[in-house]
Amino acid sequence: MNERMNEYTEKSYGPLTESLLRLRKNKIAVAGLIIITLFLIMAVFSPWIAPHDPLEQSLYDKLQPPVWESKGTWDFPLGTDDFGRDLLSRIIYGSRISMIVGLTAVYISLFFGTIAGAIAGFYRGKIDNLIMRLMDILLAFPSILLAIVIVAFLGPSLRNAMIAIGIVSIPRYARIVRGSVLEEYSKDYVQAARALGAKDLRLIFIHILPNCLAPLIVQTTLGFASAILEAAALSFLGLGAQPPTPEWGAMLANGRSLILRAWWAVTFPGVMILFAVLGFNLLGDGLRDALDPRLRE
Template sequence: MHAAHVASSSSALSQAATRAEPSYSPFAEALSRLRKNKTAVAGFFIIVLFLAMAILAPVLAPHDPLKQSLYEKLKPPVWQHGGSWAHVLGTDDFGRDLLSRLIYGARISMVVGVVSVSIAFFFGTLAGSVAGFYGGVLDNGIMRFMDLLLAFPSILLAIVIVAFLGPSLQNAMIAIGVVSIPRYARLVRGSVLEEYAKDYVQAARALGAGDGRLIFLHILPNCLAPLIVQTTLGFASAILEAAALSFLGLGAQPPTPEWGAMLANGRALILRAWWAVTFPGLMILFSVLGFNLLGDGLRDALDPRLRE
């Protein structure tokens, strides 16, 4: 009887311990791994800094980014001889405050990233889902068109699209979104093919789920992990390609305070006013670096092969 009581107590304690063990969801587990990745955390804080800069640009900018003053043109940064606290990072050849233009440039770059990635995400996901789900001739047709787009260097194809539509920031965002569609389409198609072969899809079909419900409510939610990573890395590519188009005169037009356009404007001044080129380049560098670091961290955190 005593042994039975001990066994019963042991069983109760075991059940209590089991109930006390925390149950982690896949999202919580991925978030925990992401927090342990120091480079990903650093990338996250860089992105937050640029987002705060973009949102609070009217508050943070000490001057109007478009205001010109020929009496103050090519002022050096405050720590150099001839600099002043009125223009901490100096001025450009039109006397515009460089710090204010850099801060407003963050707003433009973030908008470029959001619009371009949204275009690529929507159309790429739609094309990849249809190709992977239906297969056959439709799959071959869609993916061969994507292969045709991938046959051109992305920046070259973007230049062709902008040259056709006309140079402007809006057309540059459209071009960057279009050239990024194949990346999402190929990624989604592979994920859909993998998920389509699983039992839960066949079970949902047996219960009467239609094609649209199967794709958007059952299959695509299980393809989000690689899409999140691609979207984060896509922001970095969009910012870089927008800066390249603006540098070539095909993106943002003067006097828009866009980092690539500022680089192009300061190119002729590199020997006389190094700050007009250096600081816009550093803004591009750190913004792209932040998204790349976070994207790599998300890839490691969301990869099921790395789960313990």
């Protein structure tokens, strides 16, 4: 009798609330969310947080060491580069560029990948084979190599780098959506909607895709980390952000010749890339655990 009373008094939560509660209990995911929040704050409020103009040059102050070294100064807490530009200000503004790159690249790959995967999984047959073979061709190339080819064809710039990163990431989303659509297609609610006269577009976008959001959310979070890392790699190779843009990968490329004389010029941009990628990866892993229905009690 007591057990029955406990069942009635026990709180029941919906799937979304359960996932949020599970995510809140995941300390690793919370740590990742905190890191991402700090980067977002830097990106949004960079004009007010940065102590200097990131493009302002002063040859008199070039290669100033960080403040904790003997010749360091509080005017440049993290030191300066070989043009006398404040490294802290450039790193803060670099967070804005990295967030924009991640958002744009993920939007491109998510949009086209979702459409391609949904069409392939819903219609199957020859259309499925055609789309998936195209995705297999894209996956056959290393992503960074394919991005280099696309940027070399379009021309080196930050905008073309975002387009290239978005294109090479399309197959990841297409395969995830296709698998989810194939799983949902045979369920009763889809057949019931079809029997009631629902058209194909309504079935795909109103009934099926909303039930495929969980793996897409996880992949989107992890896609941010990949986009930031690949954008930094392209900028390091001179194919992404062009000087004097304060982008972390470009800052690494500019400071690699100074690594023995000014270690801070390459260390701090590299650390920022590390923490940005780490934050999105930690949050992505936490979301995967939180949204997995097999982990629900």
